Amino acid sequence: MIFLDAAATTPVRREVLDAMWPYLTGSFGNPSSHHTLGEAAAAALAEARAAVAGVLGCRQGEVVFTAGGTEADNLAVKGIALARQAADPRLDRVVISAVEHPAVQESARYLERFHGFTVDVVPVDGTGRVTPAALAGVLRPETALVSIMYANNEVGTVQPIAALAELARAHGIPFHTDAVQAAGWLPFDTRALGVDAMSISGHKLGAPKGCGLLFVRSRTRLEPVIHGGGQERGRRSGTENVAGAVGLATALRLAGERQEDQRERVAALRDRFIHEVVAGVPDAVLTGHPSERLPSVASFCFPGTSGESVLLELERRGVVCSSGSACAAGSDAPSPVLTALGVPAEVAQTAVRFSFDSSVSQEDLDHAAAAVRAAVAGVRNLGAGHGR
Incomplete structure (x- = not known):
């Protein structure tokens, strides 16, 4: 075959399995527990976060581990838009492209149905690209967020993310990109891209299904969409998937090296x-x-x-x-x-x-x-x- x-999806890489194995077996502690097993898990989680931050060119505190790309997209689109609306009720519009993944599309439509947002859809050309001029045509003073994917999952078209993010920034609007398909193939330096949030899924680059992350720039307002014990600095509650985070960090590092x-x-x-x-x-x-x-x-x-x-x-x-x-x-x-x-x-x-x-x-x-x-x-x- x-x-x-x-x-x-991609097969899990052997190096990733080897890195994860200790946290699926002997070092199984809850990273919130204050004993030896818990502290070992917390240390592994911190090391994974530092490794991811190194690949993304960001601070460790700007990395939020999630259960995958869909959750990361939901957290970015809903979390940023709702937080900005709470700070300024006039901010009631979100911009997405016509070729977004359903995780972004449906998150935007949720905001439309239940929170009174208007969803502005920026068109693409015949190759699937969003031009800066097309994006400029839909931006409004009321725009709370722009979300445009880095690379399309069906046709593979790569967007000019740095230029689009710069345009949004000039209007004072946070910019999120779904980078799930770009993982392992395109540059990921968040400073060079200029994005305020970026979603990644582990199983697209040799980590297991069920692990992902959201980069969210410091000082970007973010309302959590999963509530509970306040893990991930209050941005994503739930006991952390330590093995998944270790596997994702390993896969990102390996992808970046080659x-x-x-x-x-x-x-x-x-x-x-x-x-x-x-x-x-x-x-x-x-x-x-x-x-x-x-x-x-x-x-x-x-x-x-x-x-x-x-x-x-x-x-x-x-x-x-x-x-x-x-x-x-x-x-x-x-x-x-x-x-x-x-x-x-x-x-x-x-x-x-x-x-x-x-x-x-x-x-x-x-x-x-x-x-x-x-x-x-x-x-x-x-x-x-x-x-x-």
């Missing part, structure tokens, strides 16, 4: 794969930005097919991939991301996404490209046969 669905080399190598393999797919299926439509895209994502529409049928044919040939976001699994509606790019609904339903981790090889992708050619031909021949 060739696994090309890394945007949905990021540039792996990015260039995988991007070259991605470009070769795109070329081979288009050569084999000449009417294939590459979606997303042609160059400003994640090195790990190649997404296509295959007009005249069913995306789900192509997926089944590919799996029969030993290639596992997806038709889009794993968080929209089971939906037969066209992807809102693709329709936001201007892709017709009937074409959007033919989408197939290939996403790689750093272990992908040229042999893997050459085999996958050949499988795509055969799978699309098989689906089309079957459709022609039914038509007769």
